[in-house]
Amino acid sequence: MNATVLGKDATQVLLVEDDAVQITLIETLLLGNRRDRFAVETANLLSVAQKRLETGGIDVILLDLGLPDSQGIQTVRKLHECAHSVPIIVLTGSDDEDMALEALKNGAQDYLVKNAVDGPSLTRSIRYAIQRRRNDQVINEQGRRLQLLMESIPDLRIYFKDQAGCFIDVNPALARNYGFNSPQKLIGKTDFDLFSSEHAEAAREDEQTIIRTGQTIAGKVEKETIPDGTTRWALTTKIPLRGEDGKIIGTCGMSRDITGLKQAEQQLVETNARLTKAFGDLLKLHEELKETQLQLIQAEKLQSLGQMAAGVAHEIKNPIANLHMGIEYLGDYLLDRDEQIHGLITDLKDAVHRAETIIRDMLDYSAAKDLTLEHVGLDSLISQTLRFVRYELAEARVSVVTRFAEGLPAIPLDAPKIQQVLVNVFMNACHAMPDGGTLTITTGQTVLDAEEPEDEGSSVRVVAFHKGEALAAIEICDTGPGIPADKLLHIFDPFFTTKARGTGTGLGLSVVKKIIELHAGRITIANAPEGGARVTILLRCAP
Numbered sequence: 450m451n452a453t454v455l456g457k458d459a460t461q462v463l464l465v466e467d468d469a470v471q472i473t474l475i476e477t478l479l480l481g482n483r484r485d486r487f488a489v490e491t492a493n494l495l496s497v498a499q500k501r502l503e504t505g506g507i508d509v510i511l512l513d514l515g516l517p518d519s520q521g522i523q524t525v526r527k528l529h530e531c532a533h534s535v536p537i538i539v540l541t542g543s544d545d546e547d548m549a550l551e552a553l554k555n556g557a558q559d560y561l562v563k564n565a566v567d568g569p570s571l572t573r574s575i576r577y578a579i580q581r582r583r584n585d586q587v588i589n590e591q592g593r594r595l596q597l598l599m600e601s602i603p604d605l606r607i608y609f610k611d612q613a614g615c616f617i618d619v620n621p622a623l624a625r626n627y628g629f630n631s632p633q634k635l636i637g638k639t640d641f642d643l644f645s646s647e648h649a650e651a652a653r654e655d656e657q658t659i660i661r662t663g664q665t666i667a668g669k670v671e672k673e674t675i676p677d678g679t680t681r682w683a684l685t686t687k688i689p690l691r692g693e694d695g696k697i698i699g700t701c702g703m704s705r706d707i708t709g710l711k712q713a714e715q716q717l718v719e720t721n722a723r724l725t726k727a728f729g730d731l732l733k734l735h736e737e738l739k740e741t742q743l744q745l746i747q748a749e750k751l752q753s754l755g756q757m758a759a760g761v762a763h764e765i766k767n768p769i770a771n772l773h774m775g776i777e778y779l780g781d782y783l784l785d786r787d788e789q790i791h792g793l794i795t796d797l798k799d800a801v802h803r804a805e806t807i808i809r810d811m812l813d814y815s816a817a818k819d820l821t822l823e824h825v826g827l828d829s830l831i832s833q834t835l836r837f838v839r840y841e842l843a844e845a846r847v848s849v850v851t852r853f854a855e856g857l858p859a860i861p862l863d864a865p866k867i868q869q870v871l872v873n874v875f876m877n878a879c880h881a882m883p884d885g886g887t888l889t890i891t892t893g894q895t896v897l898d899a900e901e902p903e904d905e906g907s908s909v910r911v912v913a914f915h916k917g918e919a920l921a922a923i924e925i926c927d928t929g930p931g932i933p934a935d936k937l938l939h940i941f942d943p944f945f946t947t948k949a950r951g952t953g954t955g956l957g958l959s960v961v962k963k964i965i966e967l968h969a970g971r972i973t974i975a976n977a978p979e980g981g982a983r984v985t986i987l988l989r990c991a992p
């Protein structure tokens with residue numbers, strides 16, 4: 450084997466030729482070329498060429514088909530087998546088109562006739578052959594990578610479809626995912642063979658849009674329903690599939706099964722909803738706790754207030770009694786002596802009387818007294834109490850209407866205490882109607898046919914009644930201005946009064962409430978829709 454070295458970066462040519470004249474001729478053609486530089490090695494036998502190719506470094510083979518150890522097309526095939534990446538240009542004496550075609554089919558890049566070739570055409574053929582082989586190599590490499598992707602990726606479903614939506618290629622992951630043991634089984638099928646017609650129809654519309662517009666549909670979450678009704682979720686991207694000329698010939702898509710992810714997302718949403726609800730419940734509980742705490746603080750405050758009031762009242766009760774007696778004595782002694790002194794004594798008597806009332810109320814409020822219960826008819830108790838206040842009512846020109854229910858049984862109560870309640874309520878109504886009005890007192894009886902609904906909020910509910918309980922009701926309505934909503938919340942607080950200084954202590958309703966609760970009853974005060982205040986007292990018919 451001979452070599453002609455023409456320098457660095459020269460194209461390495463292996464000339465497989467046994468005819469010395471031809472070798473010289475071709476070398477002359479190559480060396481006479483100004484554009485490219487060649488280094489030519491020669492091999493006179495196929496076996497010599499094969500051996501040389503094993504060591505590499507050859508850029509192109511110029512091959513004569515008639516060698517002593519090999520003839521014809523098989524020479525091309527054998528050389529191509531041992532050096533796939535090296536382009537082969539057949540240089541032959543006969544201009545045979547069929548033979549040329551056969552040579553190309555068996556791996557040759559070009560087919561030149563020795564007598565018809567000149568320097569430029571030979572070097573051009575070499576250049577093109579090398580470049581074509583490089584292009585092929587790039588394409589083959591890309592194809593190989595794509596093939597690797599298609600074959601090996603385990604969780605990405607890849608498909609190619611024609612314009613009619615038929616699969617022309619799918620990867621094993623897709624076939625496996627849809628229950629086919631080989632991608633081949635899906636070729637020619639459409640989405641209508643895999644999914645419910647509803648889903649297949651939607652997918653077809655997407656594909657037709659892609660084919661029409663050339664646009665990509667990226668990251669679409671699709672609900673896939675297979676014919677047995679099972680649903681799955683997929684994250685899909687679809688692109689147009691273009692032919693060599695750039696025209697759209699179908700679609701290509703990639704999708705990933707995200708059913709597990711979707712289920713986790715759904716669970717997360719549900720957990721979130723449960724957490725939000727739990728948080729809401731917690732907030733409500735917190736509010737209730739705060740409310741209870743406030744009530745406890747209030748109760749505590751009232752209890753200390755009551756104890757203090759009882760102490761003060763107890764201490765000043767006797768001095769006031771002495772004062773009372775002294776004024777009575779002085780009154781008798783000084784009576785009729787002087788008009789002015791008479792007036793003064795009367796004022797003093799009033800003041801002491803007021804002080805005594807306050808002290809009595811304070812003691813009533815603070816002392817958690819035992820009740821002395823007896824069965825009393827409500828009608829007679831109310832009528833008797835009205836007589837206590839008849840002068841005040843008459844003075845304020847308040848007329849009284851009573852509507853007593855018939856057959857109301859006598860109920861267990863502490864008569865003097867309930868009278869105290871009624872006097873307070875009647876006097877409040879009377880004070881609310883200084884220019885006259887009507888006081889209507891209604892009694893009735895009721896049996897609860899259901900558990901009580903939630904509190905409607907006219908005043909704080911302490912006692913709960915239960916289904917089947919018989920209750921006696923006293924309703925006292927006036928035609929006064931009613932009670933402003935912001936005051937309604939405080940009317941049962943001790944010392945809350947809207948009356949002028951010196952006229953009301955604000956203890957009346959506190960005592961009333963306490964007495965009713967001692968009876969395990971309930972009092973509510975609200976504004977009647979027709980105007981005025983409406984006081985409702987509920988007492989148990991049985992102890």
Ligand SMILES: Nc1ncnc2c1ncn2[C@@H]1O[C@H](COP(=O)(O)OP(=O)(O)OP(=O)(O)O)[C@@H](O)[C@H]1O
Binds near residue numbers: 957958
């Ligand atoms: N029928 C009513 N109409 C309008 N307001 C009323 C009525 N009953 C009570 N109130 C309001 O409730 C407040 C508290 O009443 P409560 O009986 O506790 O005290 P008071 O009447 O002001 O003083 P007293 O201790 O002398 O009774 C009253 O000052 C008044 O504002």
Ligand SMILES: [Mg+2]
Binds near residue numbers: 873876877953957958
């Ligand atoms: Mg009062």
